[in-house]
Amino acid sequence: MRIGELARAAGVKAETIRYYEREGVLASPPRTQANYRDYGPEHARRLNFIRRARDLGFSMTRIRELLELADDRSRACHAVDTLARAHLGEVNRKIADLEALRRELRRMLENCEQGTVGTCLVIEALAEGTEA
Amino acid sequence: MRIGELARAAGVKAETIRYYEREGVLASPPRTQANYRDYGPEHARRLNFIRRARDLGFSMTRIRELLELADDRSRACHAVDTLARAHLGEVNRKIADLEALRRELRRMLENCEQGTVGTCLVIEALAEGTEA
DNA sequence: TATACACCTTGTAGTCGCTACAAGGTCAAG
DNA sequence: CTTGACCTTGTAGCGACTACAAGGTGTATA
Ligand SMILES: [Zn+2]
Ligand SMILES: [Zn+2]
Ligand SMILES: [Zn+2]
Ligand SMILES: [Zn+2]
Numbered sequence: 001m002r003i004g005e006l007a008r009a010a011g012v013k014a015e016t017i018r019y020y021e022r023e024g025v026l027a028s029p030p031r032t033q034a035n036y037r038d039y040g041p042e043h044a045r046r047l048n049f050i051r052r053a054r055d056l057g058f059s060m061t062r063i064r065e066l067l068e069l070a071d072d073r074s075r076a077c078h079a080v081d082t083l084a085r086a087h088l089g090e091v092n093r094k095i096a097d098l099e100a101l102r103r104e105l106r107r108m109l110e111n112c113e114q115g116t117v118g119t120c121l122v123i124e125a126l127a128e129g130t131e132a
Numbered sequence: 133m134r135i136g137e138l139a140r141a142a143g144v145k146a147e148t149i150r151y152y153e154r155e156g157v158l159a160s161p162p163r164t165q166a167n168y169r170d171y172g173p174e175h176a177r178r179l180n181f182i183r184r185a186r187d188l189g190f191s192m193t194r195i196r197e198l199l200e201l202a203d204d205r206s207r208a209c210h211a212v213d214t215l216a217r218a219h220l221g222e223v224n225r226k227i228a229d230l231e232a233l234r235r236e237l238r239r240m241l242e243n244c245e246q247g248t249v250g251t252c253l254v255i256e257a258l259a260e261g262t263e264a
Numbered sequence: 265t266a267t268a269c270a271c272c273t274t275g276t277a278g279t280c281g282c283t284a285c286a287a288g289g290t291c292a293a294g
Numbered sequence: 295c296t297t298g299a300c301c302t303t304g305t306a307g308c309g310a311c312t313a314c315a316a317g318g319t320g321t322a323t324a
Contacts, residue, residue, distance in 0.1 A: 004300065012282095014301085019282060034290050036301055049259050056258075057233050060281070070255050077252035081244050084254050088237045095230045098223055101189055105220045112213050120209035122216050123202050126188075127181050136271065146272085151311060166319050168272055192310070 001039045010047045017047065025050055025064055058087055133171045142179045149179065157182055157196055190219055 007014045020026040026046055029037045049070070053063045062083060069080050104125075111121035139146045152158035158178055161169045181202070185195045194215060201212050236257075243253040 002301075015283060016281085018303095023281090032301095034301075036290080045259065052258050054281085056236060057230075066258070070249055070259075073248065073250035075249045077244060077247060077249045077254065080249060080252055080254050081241060081246075084237060084241055088234065088241065091230055091234050091237065095227060095234065098189075098227045098230070102220065102223050102227065104188060105216060105223065109213060109216055109220065112209060114213075115209060116205065117202055117207045117209045117212060118205035120212055122209065122212050123198075126184050126198065127177065127202070134272075145312075147312060148310085150274095155310090164272095166272075168319080186310085 001044070003037050003039070006039045006044060006047065009044060010051055012047070012051060020047070020050060023060060025060065025067060056087070057091060062087065133176070135169050135171070138171045138176060138179065141176060142183055144179070144183060152179070152182060155192060157192065157199060188219070189223060194219065 001009075003014045003017055007017055010017075017026065021028055026043065029039045029043055032038050046067075049067070050063055053066060054060075058066065066080065066083060069075065069077075069083070108122045108125040111125070113119070113121070117123055133141075135146045135149055139149055142149075149158065153160055158175065161171045161175055164170050178199075181199070182195055185198060186192075190198065198212065198215060201207065201209075201215070240254045240257045243257070245251070245253070249255055
């Protein structure tokens with residue numbers, strides 16, 4: 001299977017696949033006579049794993065760790081779950097941060113009385129910085 | 133006021149201030165005899181505005197627009213509010229995305245039974261991709 | 265006066281996870 | 295024999311900084 005086909009199957013661009021290879025998360029496949037990359041189902045599985053983890057917001061660094069752990073199928077899965085739980089914690093923090101932002105933006109917008117910039121409380125809130 | 137003092141006052145690094153100047157959102161201040169940047173309270177206000185908008189998640193591009201609008205104090209504030217409302221929409225979308233992520237991560241973690249990697253449902257969920 | 269030290273200057277390169285070229289090689293169909 | 299789709303490598307760009315390196319300036323102290 002050539003890179004384009006794999007890319008279509010996984011829903012990524014060919015360049016992304018080459019990037020994963022450069023980064024060392026996806027093994028270099030054998031080459032055809034024409035020097036084209038020649039992927040098998042194992043590569044496809046690996047790529048799926050990577051994409052899924054990326055879609056869940058794991059960083060490349062974390063994915064490298066996940067892959068290393070996942071490769072030893074007899075190991076206790078505790079370390080894997082710890083990584084996932086740490087990531088969940090990060091997601092929770094991001095959500096909390098964004099919710100704080102949202103509250104402030106809403107407060108700003110509620111106070112606007114459709115006047116001029118000189119009296120706009122949105123501008124004022126930005127300028128003064130009431131520090132949520 | 134020199135760059136270090138302004139940086140401390142605004143809670144940013146001096147390099148960030150120079151970056152804002154390069155990017156054209158903060159005016160170039162006059163220089164002292166020693167060629168040091170010499171900031172006044174107007175610069176401090178401007179920098180505060182920028183930082184506050186950044187902390188609220190506005191992009192530099194949006195901030196450039198906000199600053200341009202804010203500079204004409206007699207203009208109707210409608211455009212300002214429209215920008216802020218658009219940003220609120222983006223924040224809402226980000227929160228929704230992260231909440232979907234969180235649900236999936238939680239589901240994965242709930243199913244783990246502390247066995248080996250070979251039977252770990254966290255790994256399996258990553259590998260198979262049940263597409264939330 | 266020497267010198268140590270904190271601060272400033274410019275310019276360049278690194279971060280992350282791709283994405284977009286450019287310039288060229290390979291292969292099958294028309 | 296050429297067109298067109300695909301592949302190759304290498305390099306540069308995105309956003310918003312951050313981290314140097316190499317050197318200039320200003321002040322306090324020995
Ligand atoms: Zn308004
Ligand atoms: Zn307003
Ligand atoms: Zn486990
Ligand atoms: Zn498990």
